[in-house]
Amino acid sequence: MRVLVTGGCGFIGSHFVKRLVAAGEQVVVLDKLTYSGNLANLDGVEHEFVQGDIADPVAVRGAGEGCDAVVNFAAETHVDRSILEAGDFVRTDVLGTHVLLEWVRAAGARLVHVSTDEVYGDVPEGSWSKEDDPLLPSSPYAASKAGGDLLVLAYVRTHGIDACITRGSNTYGSNQYPEKLIPLMVTNALEGEPLPVYGDGRQRRDWLHAEDHCAGIELVLREGAGGGVFNIGAGAERENLDVVMRIVELTGAEPDLVRHVADRPGHDRRYSLDSSRLHELGWKPERDFETGLAETVAWYQDNRAWWEPIKSGAYREYYARQYAERLSS
Ligand code: DAU
Numbered sequence: 001m002r003v004l005v006t007g008g009c010g011f012i013g014s015h016f017v018k019r020l021v022a023a024g025e026q027v028v029v030l031d032k033l034t035y036s037g038n039l040a041n042l043d044g045v046e047h048e049f050v051q052g053d054i055a056d057p058v059a060v061r062g063a064g065e066g067c068d069a070v071v072n073f074a075a076e077t078h079v080d081r082s083i084l085e086a087g088d089f090v091r092t093d094v095l096g097t098h099v100l101l102e103w104v105r106a107a108g109a110r111l112v113h114v115s116t117d118e119v120y121g122d123v124p125e126g127s128w129s130k131e132d133d134p135l136l137p138s139s140p141y142a143a144s145k146a147g148g149d150l151l152v153l154a155y156v157r158t159h160g161i162d163a164c165i166t167r168g169s170n171t172y173g174s175n176q177y178p179e180k181l182i183p184l185m186v187t188n189a190l191e192g193e194p195l196p197v198y199g200d201g202r203q204r205r206d207w208l209h210a211e212d213h214c215a216g217i218e219l220v221l222r223e224g225a226g227g228g229v230f231n232i233g234a235g236a237e238r239e240n241l242d243v244v245m246r247i248v249e250l251t252g253a254e255p256d257l258v259r260h261v262a263d264r265p266g267h268d269r270r271y272s273l274d275s276s277r278l279h280e281l282g283w284k285p286e287r288d289f290e291t292g293l294a295e296t297v298a299w300y301q302d303n304r305a306w307w308e309p310i311k312s313g314a315y316r317e318y319y320a321r322q323y324a325e326r327l328s329s
Pocket of ligand 1: 080
């Protein structure tokens, strides 16, 4: 296969590119290289690279030339940023998805659209979200992803395109931009900086290793029936505060770095996925969270040259906007 991977320089996208290349596929990466896209994530990996935006039809057509399939990782993904400013989320996650869909329709290519468990909204306790459940997004980020998902499903039904959607849970591993909970806490702990826990820290997330997430997406690419939606959850639910305290132990940081700060507006308490559809296709997560977290912490300890330059310039501006007031009160 020749596969177009959009957002292939980002966190999950770059893990996926490495996986496809190792499997012997030809990969073309289309990436806008926004703040979280990083060419260094693909160092030493054989691929073709095009810098461009999925919302630009000319860039998509050029990069997609001769491709049999596209896997769409290109997205604005950080909930807190979507609360500060949602315009880029609508542009990339909704309008960009539309541009990709038009290309898929014209080229007759297959699409795997990578989405999120956040489209189902809060699942405070008990039941698990199934793929046909209604979408009830809470944040502007989740709403933008839900909009993209609905467009994909509408194109399947109306235009008969060959497309699947994956909805993954919270993903962690190496090369994750240090704005998300785990890399932010690990790098702050390593620098002796405060660890800002939103609210009571008793919100729960299901932690999925990037390699397990990518294995699920690859299986859907190869075997998912067109029009199918597939949840990808690890079944490794943890309270945020427990994750943070484990990071404190693993890094040897001082526990009094932990600060409870003002909560995220509209904060979902919990997500929970029923992934039995993907299990039936033959997928199961292979990494347990304790081992995966320890390996991830070790990666950040050993790869300061990757993240220290990131935590300067525009990152500091974002960090101040998001945390300065929270940490001062
Ligand atoms: O569930 C899948 C989603 O997981 C992905 O679709 C999103 O792209 C990804 O950002 C992630 O969303 P979350 O909002 O769950 O991830 P985040 O790492 O931002 O936060 C995880 C939890 O930790 C959440 O309950 C908020 C909390 N948190 C996060 C940060 C950054 C804190 O308490 N303090 C923080 O500084």
